[in-house]
Amino acid sequence: MKNKIKAKGVSVFYGEKQALFDVDLNVAEKQVTALIGPSGCGKSTFLRCLNRMNDVIDICKVSGVIEIDGENIYDKSVDVVQLRERVGMVFQKPNPFPKSIYENVSYGPDIHGIAKDKNHMDEIVENSLKQAALWDEVKDRLDEPGTGLSGGQQQRLCIARAISINPEVILMDEPCSALDPIATAKIETLIDELKSLYTIAIVTHSMSQAARVSQYTGFFHLGKLIEFNTTDKLFKNPDNKMTQDYITGRFG
Amino acid sequence: MNSILLATLVLFAISSFYFGRSKIKKVALVRSIEPKALPKFYGYYQALWCSIPAFLIISFWTFFEPIILKNLIESRIQSMSLNELSKDELNLIYSQIVSFSQGTFTGQISNGIKSGVETYQSLLSVSQGAKIVLFFCAIIIASLFSFNQINKNVHARDSVEKIFTIILFLSSAAAILTTIGIIVSLLFETIQFFTKINPLDFFFGLNWSPQKAFMSDPANMTAQEAKDLREAFGAVPLFAGTAFIAFIAMCVAVPIGLYSGIYLAEYASNKQRKWGKPIIEILAGVPTVVYGFFAALTVGPFFRIIGENLGINVSSESALAAGLVMGVMIIPFVSSLSDDVINAVPQSLREGSYALGATKSETIKKVVFPAALPGIVGSILLAVSRAIGETMIVVMAAGLAANLTINPLEATTTITTQIVMILVGDQEFTSAKTQAAFALGLTLFVLTLILNFIALRIVNKYREKYD
Numbered sequence: 158m159k160n161k162i163k164a165k166g167v168s169v170f171y172g173e174k175q176a177l178f179d180v181d182l183n184v185a186e187k188q189v190t191a192l193i194g195p196s197g198c199g200k201s202t203f204l205r206c207l208n209r210m211n212d213v214i215d216i217c218k219v220s221g222v223i224e225i226d227g228e229n230i231y232d233k234s235v236d237v238v239q240l241r242e243r244v245g246m247v248f249q250k251p252n253p254f255p256k257s258i259y260e261n262v263s264y265g266p267d268i269h270g271i272a273k274d275k276n277h278m279d280e281i282v283e284n285s286l287k288q289a290a291l292w293d294e295v296k297d298r299l300d301e302p303g304t305g306l307s308g309g310q311q312q313r314l315c316i317a318r319a320i321s322i323n324p325e326v327i328l329m330d331e332p333c334s335a336l337d338p339i340a341t342a343k344i345e346t347l348i349d350e351l352k353s354l355y356t357i358a359i360v361t362h363s364m365s366q367a368a369r370v371s372q373y374t375g376f377f378h379l380g381k382l383i384e385f386n387t388t389d390k391l392f393k394n395p396d397n398k399m400t401q402d403y404i405t406g407r408f409g
Numbered sequence: 410m411n412s413i414l415l416a417t418l419v420l421f422a423i424s425s426f427y428f429g430r431s432k433i434k435k436v437a438l439v440r441s442i443e444p445k446a447l448p449k450f451y452g453y454y455q456a457l458w459c460s461i462p463a464f465l466i467i468s469f470w471t472f473f474e475p476i477i478l479k480n481l482i483e484s485r486i487q488s489m490s491l492n493e494l495s496k497d498e499l500n501l502i503y504s505q506i507v508s509f510s511q512g513t514f515t516g517q518i519s520n521g522i523k524s525g526v527e528t529y530q531s532l533l534s535v536s537q538g539a540k541i542v543l544f545f546c547a548i549i550i551a552s553l554f555s556f557n558q559i560n561k562n563v564h565a566r567d568s569v570e571k572i573f574t575i576i577l578f579l580s581s582a583a584a585i586l587t588t589i590g591i592i593v594s595l596l597f598e599t600i601q602f603f604t605k606i607n608p609l610d611f612f613f614g615l616n617w618s619p620q621k622a623f624m625s626d627p628a629n630m631t632a633q634e635a636k637d638l639r640e641a642f643g644a645v646p647l648f649a650g651t652a653f654i655a656f657i658a659m660c661v662a663v664p665i666g667l668y669s670g671i672y673l674a675e676y677a678s679n680k681q682r683k684w685g686k687p688i689i690e691i692l693a694g695v696p697t698v699v700y701g702f703f704a705a706l707t708v709g710p711f712f713r714i715i716g717e718n719l720g721i722n723v724s725s726e727s728a729l730a731a732g733l734v735m736g737v738m739i740i741p742f743v744s745s746l747s748d749d750v751i752n753a754v755p756q757s758l759r760e761g762s763y764a765l766g767a768t769k770s771e772t773i774k775k776v777v778f779p780a781a782l783p784g785i786v787g788s789i790l791l792a793v794s795r796a797i798g799e800t801m802i803v804v805m806a807a808g809l810a811a812n813l814t815i816n817p818l819e820a821t822t823t824i825t826t827q828i829v830m831i832l833v834g835d836q837e838f839t840s841a842k843t844q845a846a847f848a849l850g851l852t853l854f855v856l857t858l859i860l861n862f863i864a865l866r867i868v869n870k871y872r873e874k875y876d
């Protein structure tokens with residue numbers, strides 16, 4: 158199995174406070190890698206390192222090496238805009254722009270000049286919405302505001318938005334935490350389908366979700382990566398006592 | 410007299426507070442019962458009982474004493490006089506009596522008035538005596554009553570809370586009633602005005618020269634006078650001037666205010682923001698009269714000199730000078746309001762955009778700004794309503810000539826300026842000219858009211874969306 162992303166010795170500081178300690182973790186290509194752990198253990202922080210979203214936070218300092226296809230994304234020569242074009246992100250709370258459904262999806266292709274003409278753009282929007290399993294529900298009301306959709310639909314819209322620029326990697330930070338079980342099931346199915354096209358890293362609080370959707374799982378605790386394994390192994394027969402305690406619900 | 414009574418009352422109330430407070434403690438101790446509220450509530454209870462009835466008596470007297478005295482004296486004069494006296498004559502005599510008995514009257518007085526003065530003074534002393542007696546009775550009776558109640562361990566907190574509610578209610582009622590009163594008086598005078606001048610002539614007439622309007626008896630006005638009157642109060646030049654100057658002001662304030670708002674919200678470091686925002690807001694705190702003389706003495710002549718050098722005729726009082734300075738005054742409104750609405754745009758939207766590889770300026774232009782737009786429009790409308798109501802700057806810098814012009818280099822005038830012009834100096838209260846000021850005032854009021862209403866609706870709707 159080829160590794161798409163290799164993180165080596167990643168440490169993160171928020172001002173004085175260290176949030177991640179020397180994390181080594183690989184994300185396999187076209188697989189789903191789940192990150193689990195108790196609240197505040199640094200899962201989101203790690204995920205946000207992968208597309209340099211932490212750059213937005215002034216006090217945040219990242220050290221270590223993160224390679225995508227062998228290239229260190231923290232190298233000075235790397236253009237953040239291009240990096241984020243390759244590494245998309247879906248957030249915990251659905252955050253559609255206050256624009257129409259169509260414009261929400263066309264936003265990315267538009268700023269990167271991907272679409273050749275209007276027809277091409279229509280095509281991209283339609284494909285993205287189809288891949289996000291939302292097309293059938295919204296095809297008649299593409300002009301309506303994206304904020305008017307239900308929570309689950311909004312989250313799928315955000316997924317469509319992320320895949321509209323055809324990224325290589327999609328990062329998802331607790332994409333289902335604001336959704337009900339039915340919407341969650343839809344998104345989980347979707348993730349399973351998307352992994353044939355994209356490399357996916359997902360943060361989740363639900364162990365059952367990690368077990369259902371992912372092939373690899375990393376367990377974080379207090380900013381350290383405690384165990385990284387195939388999902389199967391980690392949930393059935395973890396190497397680490399702490400992991401065992403966490404997945405059996407003895408703490409966290 | 411009243412001030413002494415009030416001071417006494419305050420002293421009584423304060424000591425009542427301590428008295429009530431210690432009383433309940435004693436009651437509780439002696440009878441070993443639990444007070445129904447904290448001791449301080451019994452203090453308030455005692456103080457309120459001591460002061461409110463007495464205060465009501467003073468207020469009642471202050472309000473009704475003159476009226477009653479006047480009626481008594483006037484009927485007395487009337488009965489003494491041989492022939493029927495008119496209301497005005499009665500008024501005159503009464504005021505002579507009052508001012509004489511206060512020692513401020515300096516003329517000769519007749520015997521009749523002298524006897525009136527005597528009556529007046531004896532009535533007054535009776536009334537004052539009654540007031541003082543009642544005042545102290547009220548304090549004593551009410552205090553005894555509440556003392557008794559405290560003895561019975563009443564629910565002091567409930568009563569105190571109720572009274573505070575009533576006081577707060579009365580204060581807000583006073584504010585609202587004042588507003589209503591102002592509107593009603595504006596309306597009243599305006600209607601008077603419109604009985605003399607056709608509203609159509611006022612709202613659509615192109616000629617404003619109120620000094621031409623001499624109101625003679627409407628019954629026998631010459632045709633020329635009637636025509637003059639009709640043409641004196643065409644307010645269109647004022648509306649146009651107001652709109653024009655406000656427009657110039659907005660041309661300055663909107664771009665600068667908006668860009669500085671965006672800079673503050675999106676680009677400025679915390680430190681810059683901490684310093685920059687208050688400094689910009691100082692602009693809003695400069696008294697408008699200072700802006701006014703700045704416009705009249707610095708900016709206006711400056712434009713005139715530039716104009717002279719370029720061979721253009723610029724009047725030293727110009728719409729441009731007034732508008733520019735007004736624009737500077739309004740910058741902080743636009744900038745700090747738009748800074749607020751931009752800050753209210755959730756961070757998650759920005760992150761969503763960055764995560765798609767958008768740059769900062771793309772994010773601001775295509776996500777943040779559109780999301781904040783309703784709020785920004787609202788803040789601009791608020792600024793416009795400030796601009797059209799602004800008085801001092803235009804009075805000092807825009808001129809008085811009611812020219813109907815769109816040349817910014819000429820003098821123009823505004824609604825507010827004309828109101829000031831009409832009302833300074835001695836005025837006949839019933840003349841059409843004076844009443845025109847009320848009509849203008851009402852128009853301005855309605856305009857700003859509508860603008861504010863729309864603006865606040867927009868801003869609030871926008872807030873709800875993200876809360």
Ligand SMILES: Nc1ncnc2c1ncn2[C@@H]1O[C@H](COP(=O)(O)OP(=O)(O)OP(=O)(O)O)[C@@H](O)[C@H]1O
Nearest residue numbers: 171174176194195196197198199200201202203214
């Ligand atoms: N912007 C920030 N500024 C300062 N400290 C931060 C910031 N973001 C996160 N932290 C700190 O970094 C640590 C890790 O936070 P992180 O958000 O990565 O946790 P998490 O594992 O995602 O938790 P959760 O499951 O609750 O989302 C926490 O202690 C948190 O307080």
Ligand SMILES: [Mg+2]
Nearest residue numbers: 200201202330
């Ligand atoms: Mg998190």
